[in-house]
Amino acid sequence: MTRGFSESAFGHAITAAGVTHSVARACAAGRLYNCSCGMVRGKRAWKWSGCHDNTKFGARYSRRFLDVRERAKDVISFTHLYNNEVGRKVVRRNREVRCKCHGMSGSCEVRTCWKAAPDFRRVGDMLKEKYTRAMSAAVEVFGNSANTARKYRPVRREISPDSPLLFVERSPTYCERDTRLAVVGTTGRYCNRNSTGPDSCDTLCCGRGYDQRHEVVNRKCQCRFKWCCEVTCKDCFEEKWVSVCK
Template sequence: MDLSPQHTNGRQIHAYKGCSDNVHYGIAVSKEFLEAAERHKNHSHERKLMNEHNNRAGREVLISSLRRQCKCHGISGSCETQTCWDAVPSFREVGNIIKEKFDGATEVKVIRENRHARIERKNQMLKRHTPTDLVYLNESPDFCEPSEEQGILGTHGRTCNASLLAIDGCDLVRNYY
């Protein structure tokens, strides 16, 4: 634990490394948990690659979202000494970032070379995905139209309830108000 003071413009800033959220431990536990779960699922190799990529991207979102927070200490709020730490943003903030990534996800295919496999964008005209982008293998079905083979009842022609909290509310049934 480093408690040595650093001086900046006459102020002391303590670089204390003991009270930050233990994000890296949480990342390691979540990685182990998700990878173990993935090993025991009966998914195709392609789906496992996609899930591993997306899980890694989610962890990167959390790491890149860490914010430095500081608190001043001194007589009458003079900020003679400042204590700083890294803090995890709210669940909502992280969720909003991941939702944006979901909305901009890239469709990929799996390329096999020798004994290795990797994911590559399906449409070469689109931008290459990055390690922090979310990816998908198949287009989502059209949930508006019924599909017996996929077990989708569809919402086409259904009347929605104007109440925002109802299960048959317009925001849930048709994704608008």
């Protein structure tokens, strides 16, 4: 998270989005004493009812909680602050209208509607898409001169949900061990030989192949709750074949 890789950009963005989302929902649910329901702008706001998720307060809290650590005016700090704000904007600008019907026998004679923060799975998908299209900060913002970052701070109004994530350093392959970058590599990683997704042996093992190994796994089973308040379990041993990257 302290480096300028595109993975760091995604990590900062989704962390900021997560804080914004959680605080906004907590405000609407009345779980926080210092905030309340969110507001909806516009002449037709009087038609709204229910309690809107307070994404404005959530974003403000996220800035106070996360951005305060980024004081140094260098290109790394700039991109961290920028990516934080992209994550918040994705939550704030993608609020959804949700409604609840009231009436006899399930009829919808009266309907209560409110603005809710998007499902966080959707937020994650949008940020994942931005991760795949991340751009170099030096080219996108500073015109190939990273030193000019010392003159800039991210301007919130210029960042939109459509803004890309920014990175400073090209990501390593993560396939081979690199102690300088704290990359452990994928040798010895468990993989799924029957998968075609990111956990597949073809993907994780980086073309090196994998070994099949027989292991005995200890797992908790037959758990019982004892009043009060203890859970006791037995140890069960399971034999299985696993795939491990070479």
